[in-house]
Amino acid sequence: MRILVTGGCGFIGSHLVKKLLSMREIERVINLDSLTYAGQPYNLVDVENHRNYKFIHGSINDIELIGEILSSEAIDSIINLAAESHVDRSIGSVNEFIKTNIDGTRCILEQIVEHKNKGVDINLIQVSTDEVYGSLKPEEAPFVEETPLRPMNPYAATKASADMLVQSFVNTHGICAAITRCSNNYGPNQFPEKLIPLMILNSLEGKSLPVYGDGKQIRDWIHVSDHVSGIIATLKAVEENKVDSPFVINFGADNEMTNLEIVETVIEIIGVGREMIQFVSDRPGHDRRYAMGYGKAWELLSWEPLVMWREGITETVEWYLSNPEWIESIRSDEYRTWLENHYGRD
Template identity: 40%
Template sequence: MANIIVTGGAGFIGANFVHYWRKVSPDDQIIVLDALTYAGNRASIDGVDGVELVVGNICDTDLVKRLLRERGVATIVHFAAESHVDRSITGPDAFVETNVIGTHSLLKAARAVWLDEGSGVPHRFHHVSTDEVYGSLEPDDPAFSETTAYAPNSPYSASKASSDHLVRAYHHTYGLETTTSNCSNNYGPYQFPEKLIPLFLINALHGRALPIYGDGMNVRDWLHVEDHCRGIEKVLRVGRPGETYNIGGGQELPNLEVIEQVCAGVDAAFAADPSLAARFPDAPAAQGRATSSLKTFVTDRKGHDRRYAIDETKARNELGYVPIHDFQTGFANTLAWYLENQEWWKAILVKQAS
């Protein structure tokens, strides 16, 4: 595998991929291109050997072309995106700028260096997308497959759908060797604390309300981030150019059940480790109360999709992809990571408050 650019490599999934890729491809040089906006965090990739962090914007086409030429890069793994649905509802412009225009900028740079300049080197542009581009499922609908029609319902998912189509177009029109993966809900270490699991964990530790949208029965397919990284590796190594692969966790759960596992996990952790009560005295579990007492139902968000589910048959049959983390084990490991890495997320909270 040639040297590799990871866009958004200081974000949640990108950082996990950097850690994962260093383990499976120890001889590769990894160039992380990240603008270090609010969700990008240098600390997430600190200590990973052979990683060069370039602070820059994916919309800077000339910068990307220069990196491709000077570093001899023939692989781009594109994670960089605005990804929080709530933020897309209140401020959609940033999502169009990063997810659509930014992706197009990367494609232009890749085309210029890999095709127009006639380097002739084998290359791969891998685009990381989401199952949200497919819209919402009814309870008895079949899971999303790669042939499911796109029906995005939020500015976020619409911007990702647009970028998916651009990637497809650059393959079919110009011959750029691209692949796309559409993943389900990721969770695991280094996740920015605006998403459900880290937000609720940190709120529980501080005795803050756990706000549950609507009736809490919106269903998601939960994918441990390491399984996602394994799926991307398989796409890079054996995926066919021009193809899309759905990567799921096979763990379809309503939000309320996930929240109940968060509450039970925090209670069990405090029971097993009395020192947690001293570290987090405001947590109900430190005061002999159930964490579930913090659950609060709030008005549902606008356009909230009811159910997502991934059919990963194509990835399983063509790539040999099989998720190895069940939610119970994956969540237990995630909870342990957040309890052991308080300084990582505490620094984020301090930055947000400043």
């Protein structure tokens, strides 16, 4: 298999690239990443000289570049993770989200059609999110693949739009695609604007721990390695023609926890006091609860999450403690400015 991964320098993408490079049946992994503030080439320092790997600095909005890569590298499948991924930033301005998440996906789709018209079939794995389903009430059952899309924030709306574009291209142009929707990920290498790494780094630096609203928003936390194994299981099922197109699949971890419980676990592991928690005004339009049903993934892909929460979060905290050079590499001026604008100076 010859794979184009987009957004491979990000959190999930970098774990995926490393996993793909460890697999015998993968002949080539091309990583196309435009290196936004969230893209860290340092995440892939261990594999940068791997003979089957190539990094290309460029954007999924560059339709000609995508076409060139697909042809020159004889790509079989694209796994599209390139995205603006932070809800808070999409509330500030949605422009980049529309550009990357929707229009970038359009560029990929158009190139797949162009190749199909020349007799070359390329599969697409579109990495989406549970956020496209909207928010659940406490008594409601977890989302399933048939749950209608009801995105409630600008980030989620751009991801849902991309999903719909993918579905429409399958229906109209007969391309082969899968859409994966996963719950909140955690693990090493996550950029510290997201809840868990922000809490770890602030705890280590003796800063306050900002928690939105009452902290009772519920998410179904999954370890990044389980998400990656779900993406790979989907890729194989699509490559082996075992599933219909478009194949929509949910991944979750049966691990519903409130944000406050997450913060309490982190500070207990690190050993700082509860007085560090600081409740701040809630995010506008903050979804209350997400939970993912993954029965279909179990039934069709024999996939299930393997990492237990306590083990995964302890290992994640330890990773941040033992990788100060990674922390230094992501401490860009832009990140500092964003933190200050968002939560105020500490």
